Amino acid sequence: MLNKKRLLTPGPTPLPEEVRLALAQDMIHHRKSRFKEIMQRVQGHLRELFGTTQPVLPLSCSGSGAMTAAVYNLFAPGEKVLVAEAGKFGERWVEIARSRGLECTVLSAPWGRAVKAGDVAAALDADPDIRGVLIQMSETSTGVLHPVREVAAVTRTRNVLCVVDGISGVSLSPCPMDQWGVDCLVTGSQKGLMLPPGLALLALSARAWDKAEKTGTGCFYFDLCRERDNVLKNQTRFTTPVNLIVGLDVSLKMLLAGGLDAVYRKQWALTLFTRAAVRAMGLELLAPENFAWGITSVLLPEGVDGNEVLRLAAEKHGVYMAGGQDQLKGRIVRIGHMGWVDWADVAAGLYALDRSIVDAGGYIGARNYLEQGLAVYRAALDVAPGTPVSCPAVR
Amino acid sequence: MLNKKRLLTPGPTPLPEEVRLALAQDMIHHRKSRFKEIMQRVQGHLRELFGTTQPVLPLSCSGSGAMTAAVYNLFAPGEKVLVAEAGKFGERWVEIARSRGLECTVLSAPWGRAVKAGDVAAALDADPDIRGVLIQMSETSTGVLHPVREVAAVTRTRNVLCVVDGISGVSLSPCPMDQWGVDCLVTGSQKGLMLPPGLALLALSARAWDKAEKTGTGCFYFDLCRERDNVLKNQTRFTTPVNLIVGLDVSLKMLLAGGLDAVYRKQWALTLFTRAAVRAMGLELLAPENFAWGITSVLLPEGVDGNEVLRLAAEKHGVYMAGGQDQLKGRIVRIGHMGWVDWADVAAGLYALDRSIVDAGGYIGARNYLEQGLAVYRAALDVAPGTPVSCPAVR
Numbered sequence: 001m002l003n004k005k006r007l008l009t010p011g012p013t014p015l016p017e018e019v020r021l022a023l024a025q026d027m028i029h030h031r032k033s034r035f036k037e038i039m040q041r042v043q044g045h046l047r048e049l050f051g052t053t054q055p056v057l058p059l060s061c062s063g064s065g066a067m068t069a070a071v072y073n074l075f076a077p078g079e080k081v082l083v084a085e086a087g088k089f090g091e092r093w094v095e096i097a098r099s100r101g102l103e104c105t106v107l108s109a110p111w112g113r114a115v116k117a118g119d120v121a122a123a124l125d126a127d128p129d130i131r132g133v134l135i136q137m138s139e140t141s142t143g144v145l146h147p148v149r150e151v152a153a154v155t156r157t158r159n160v161l162c163v164v165d166g167i168s169g170v171s172l173s174p175c176p177m178d179q180w181g182v183d184c185l186v187t188g189s190q191k192g193l194m195l196p197p198g199l200a201l202l203a204l205s206a207r208a209w210d211k212a213e214k215t216g217t218g219c220f221y222f223d224l225c226r227e228r229d230n231v232l233k234n235q236t237r238f239t240t241p242v243n244l245i246v247g248l249d250v251s252l253k254m255l256l257a258g259g260l261d262a263v264y265r266k267q268w269a270l271t272l273f274t275r276a277a278v279r280a281m282g283l284e285l286l287a288p289e290n291f292a293w294g295i296t297s298v299l300l301p302e303g304v305d306g307n308e309v310l311r312l313a314a315e316k317h318g319v320y321m322a323g324g325q326d327q328l329k330g331r332i333v334r335i336g337h338m339g340w341v342d343w344a345d346v347a348a349g350l351y352a353l354d355r356s357i358v359d360a361g362g363y364i365g366a367r368n369y370l371e372q373g374l375a376v377y378r379a380a381l382d383v384a385p386g387t388p389v390s391c392p393a394v395r
Numbered sequence: 396m397l398n399k400k401r402l403l404t405p406g407p408t409p410l411p412e413e414v415r416l417a418l419a420q421d422m423i424h425h426r427k428s429r430f431k432e433i434m435q436r437v438q439g440h441l442r443e444l445f446g447t448t449q450p451v452l453p454l455s456c457s458g459s460g461a462m463t464a465a466v467y468n469l470f471a472p473g474e475k476v477l478v479a480e481a482g483k484f485g486e487r488w489v490e491i492a493r494s495r496g497l498e499c500t501v502l503s504a505p506w507g508r509a510v511k512a513g514d515v516a517a518a519l520d521a522d523p524d525i526r527g528v529l530i531q532m533s534e535t536s537t538g539v540l541h542p543v544r545e546v547a548a549v550t551r552t553r554n555v556l557c558v559v560d561g562i563s564g565v566s567l568s569p570c571p572m573d574q575w576g577v578d579c580l581v582t583g584s585q586k587g588l589m590l591p592p593g594l595a596l597l598a599l600s601a602r603a604w605d606k607a608e609k610t611g612t613g614c615f616y617f618d619l620c621r622e623r624d625n626v627l628k629n630q631t632r633f634t635t636p637v638n639l640i641v642g643l644d645v646s647l648k649m650l651l652a653g654g655l656d657a658v659y660r661k662q663w664a665l666t667l668f669t670r671a672a673v674r675a676m677g678l679e680l681l682a683p684e685n686f687a688w689g690i691t692s693v694l695l696p697e698g699v700d701g702n703e704v705l706r707l708a709a710e711k712h713g714v715y716m717a718g719g720q721d722q723l724k725g726r727i728v729r730i731g732h733m734g735w736v737d738w739a740d741v742a743a744g745l746y747a748l749d750r751s752i753v754d755a756g757g758y759i760g761a762r763n764y765l766e767q768g769l770a771v772y773r774a775a776l777d778v779a780p781g782t783p784v785s786c787p788a789v790r
Binding site: 031 | 400402404406407408409410416418419420421422423424426427455456457459460466490491494495583592593594613614615616617633634635636637638639715717
């Protein structure tokens with residue numbers, strides 16, 4: 001009774017009441033006119049969100065399903081791709097590409113750092129047979145934001161498709177597909193879109209559609225050309241997760257009501273808040289620069305067990321955060337501040353982190369990290385999203 | 396305001412209030428203990444429902460995704476399978492099998508009829524290289540129940556896997572996997588399970604697991620062996636549709652509260668009710684025998700347009716039913732009576748069918764089809780599910 005439960009994981013994320021009530025509505029049939037009207041409205045809003053005039057396909061699968069669909073439809077066995085890898089989801093691109101029989105060149109950066117667009121360009125110059133670059137917008141396992149805009153500028157002038165995993169990126173920071181020249185953008189319902197998991201979204205550029213039409217698909221379930229034929233009629237090829245589409249209709253209206261700039265502004269401000277407060281605590285950030293706008297990875301002090309910190313934060317403070325994966329297991333805490341999360345939720349997360357590190361035997365020196373963080377938050381709300389703010393003096 | 400909306404389609408189906416409230420709950424994280432507890436309980440209930448000691452895997456996809464997963468994991472390119480086809484979903488097995496590079500022998504029956512187990516046996520005898528039989532439990536496009544028990548009796552003594560699409564069958568009529576010797580059973584959330592679409596369920600027999608381990612998978616997203624490793628730890632490989640799992644926990648409790656026999660008894664009685672009333676109206680049933688327990692296909696009188704009947708039923712009576720597909724387009728109405736549907740909903744559907752046929756220019760002679768149907772319904776509730784009842788005199 002003391003604490004509410006607060007979900008500060010990098011997906012799934014909390015659900016707004018409006019969305020929850022929509023999810024609870026009785027079922028409607030996916031082949032009837034009422035559903036088609038919803039699909040049409042959702043389609044318009046999704047194109048605005050993705051920044052594209054192309055259809056955005058809803059797929060009944062997790063984000064990894066949409067990543068599979070992208071690779072299997074865009075590249076035929078034997079083709080070469082370059083994977084920009086700096087975390088667990090970069091590795092997933094490699095796994096998927098190899099399962100399709102692709103030749104895979106891996107351009108790695110240390111976990112916590114972003115790949116460099118210049119290195120991508122050099123790799124493409126070194127091997128002109130490469131037909132695609134697979135990259136994350138936000139690498140969820142580290143909290144790094146890869147330079148998708150710069151990478152797309154490299155690929156768009158070449159016969160190379162830029163395929164972007166935007167699962168923990170879309171609706172958290174900008175990725176206007178058409179303007180940047182991104183060829184494929186995928187996302188999932190359970191991050192910035194403020195929905196339960198179970199729905200993935202995928203869009204292709206005109207040249208990616210040309211490639212998909214020639215390539216065929218390696219998996220019956222993921223046939224993007226047939227999906228597109230249906231979406232253009234406000235339908236889906238198979239039975240779609242109807243209540244998630246109904247919920248998406250509501251969440252997109254909420255997101256777009258104040259314009260996308262307001263969405264990104266909030267995400268930017270929450271991110272700077274979190275980072276400033278963590279630094280004020282005397283803790284290190286895993287991603288010193290090139291950081292995602294929906295997740296902050298905090299390096300724990302030497303000797304403090306990450307699993308114990310997570311357990312204490314959940315049990316004593318009701319705050320659910322995520323730990324590190326693979327090489328980062330036990331060493332970091334990942335704070336999700338995506339979607340239906342506001343500054344007070346983040347403050348609760350920061351306080352829970354502080355207290356749980358202390359209870360786990362660590363040392364936290366700072367006493368006014370919340371005030372310092374909130375000063376940055378206020379300043380960040382007044383600048384264009386993405387603009388650095390210097391840490392104002394706390395009044 | 397005159398009529399409530401009633402969804403009598405063969406999936407998606409109406410949602411109980413208990414399920415809808417569960418779907419509306421705020422998100423929980425799929426890697427935390429609270430979710431694992433739910434998964435564990437759900438897993439026990441699913442095994443009871445499927446009649447198996449093997450794990451039942453929840454997959455984030457539509458039913459067709461689970462059909463794809465079954466074929467891709469159980470058979471390697473070049474292997475031979477027999478498809479028992481008597482409708483649109485039989486044809487889907489063929490499409491999926493061919494997309495996997497399988498050699499496909501198609502044993503067809505007319506749409507509206509069931510395939511015969513004897514014909515399956517003869518086909519297997521004629522070609523001993525066949526390694527699998529793909530069949531529907533209930534063919535949703537026609538409302539036919541195929542003889543899965545008898546087909547499994549044929550396959551279990553041979554080196555042939557019996558792969559069953561139970562999407563509109565499971566939890567509507569019995570298919571105890573282990574007892575019958577079914578090697579693979581798949582279903583979807585949006586039929587008898589009284590949930591929105593977006594979650595598929597799949598179980599394999601011990602010998603099917605052996606085959607899957609040797610076969611590998613043709614699609615990264617559908618790797619049943621890796622899914623099983625996760626399910627045995629009350630986890631899923633990828634992010635699962637969390638709120639559907641939470642809803643499934645509730646719907647399984649509802650279904651199993653009175654025992655599976657009570658579920659099948661209700662479905663049997665609703666089916667006999669519908670069939671008796673339709674006959675009393677002077678209409679023909681598409682499936683004269685071997686009928687599914689969750690859907691009834693009604694042949695429309697000559698000259699009556701099925702699309703018009705569906706439109707009138709929806710607009711004037713609030714009843715949503717389904718039409719025919721492909722060769723049956725415009726010629727039949729499919730009444731779904733699956734899951735969260737009771738006799739009064741069915742009565743509303745029958746009345747809407749009667750009035751809409753008349754309004755579309757057809758003739759309905761009978762005046763007491765509801766009373767006749769309900770007399771059969773009452774009688775059917777008193778016998779073991781599946782036992783024929785003679786039409787009692789209406790008092």
